[in-house]
Amino acid sequence: MLIVDEHRVFAESLxxxxxAEPDVEAVAAGSVxxxxxxxxxxxxMGSPFQVVLLDTGLTSAAPAAAGEEGAAAGTAPPPGGAGGQAPEMTAVIDALHERFPALRPVMLATxxxxxxxxxxxxxxxxxxxAKDSSLAQLLLVVRGVLRDETHLPPxxxxxxxxxxxxxxxxxSERQRLVESLTPRELEVLRCMLAGLGRKAVAERLYLSPHTVRTHMQNVLGKLGVHSTLAAVALARRAGIPPAD
Known part of the structure; x- marks a missing residue:
């Protein structure tokens, strides 16, 4: 089990x-x-983690899904800073599922x-x-999740x-946002879904990297997100396919 919390003392203590449980092996990480x-x-190493406990307040960048590192690095966020807690949290979960499909995320909430x-x-x-739950309750949730159960406080x-x-x-709102994109911006978004970085998108669409950067920033602005990963997550949920 992996515990991800920026409060390292809490994560390592947990x-x-x-x-200490005979059937549990847990380690801590201080960032995504x-x-x-x-x-x-x-x-x-052939011993993948089965469960990850994620702090709902994580502020670290979400991991790039396989093949998306270039896209994430090639796009600067638009002005206005990072998004709120929930958009960043869901982007982290989306990316972890993309990269580690068998991993079971459990949220640790204040x-x-x-x-x-x-x-x-x-x-x-x-x-x-909740973080103030007993250790016994946390173990109950984790063991239930390992049996493919979903646990939520009553x-x-x-x-x-x-x-x-x-x-x-x-x-429906996500679909409306995607429909606000121009045909060229939609092409760029589909390339982002395919994990292409700015240079690769430029070569594929016969555009300059500067023009691609502008299109990417326009896509983020129209979708109301602040990162390539969040744009990709929104597009996936709207049913947009990646570029062939």
Missing amino acids: ATALS PAATQMLDRSRA EDDAPVAARALAAGACGWI ALLTGVLRELTRDRHHR
Whole structure:
């Protein structure tokens, strides 16, 4: 089990406590990039992590999905800074699922928040648990997730179901945002979905890298996101296919 939390003392203490269980081996990472390296290394060694506990307040950059490193590096975020907690969190979950399909994410939350929990579950999280829960409760959730169960606090259930119902409207909104793109911007977005960086997109579409950069920034602005990864995640949910 991998615990990802920028508060290293908390993460390492939790890993130590969990590892005291005879059937649990837990380690800690202080950032998403560090966690990605550990996940890659464990998979290469033939003993991949099965569960990752993710702090809902992570602010580190999401990992690039396989083949997307160039695209992420080739696009500067538009003015305005990083996005909110939920968009960044769902981008992290999306990227982890893309890169490590068998990994089961469980969210560690400082407080119960139905809208954020609903977005996490919609992105592929398998569970949600408060940080002030007992170790026994956390182990119950983790073991349930390993049996392919989804765990959610009863107090959140009604709110999460309401939010997931509203998500039907959000899907329509994502499609509307994508439809606002010009044909050329849509081509660039599909190249981003295929994991192409700015130089590769320029060569494919016979454009200058500067023009591609402008198109990429326009795509981010029209989609209302602040990173290539978030744009790719939104496009996937809207059903946009990658470039052939």
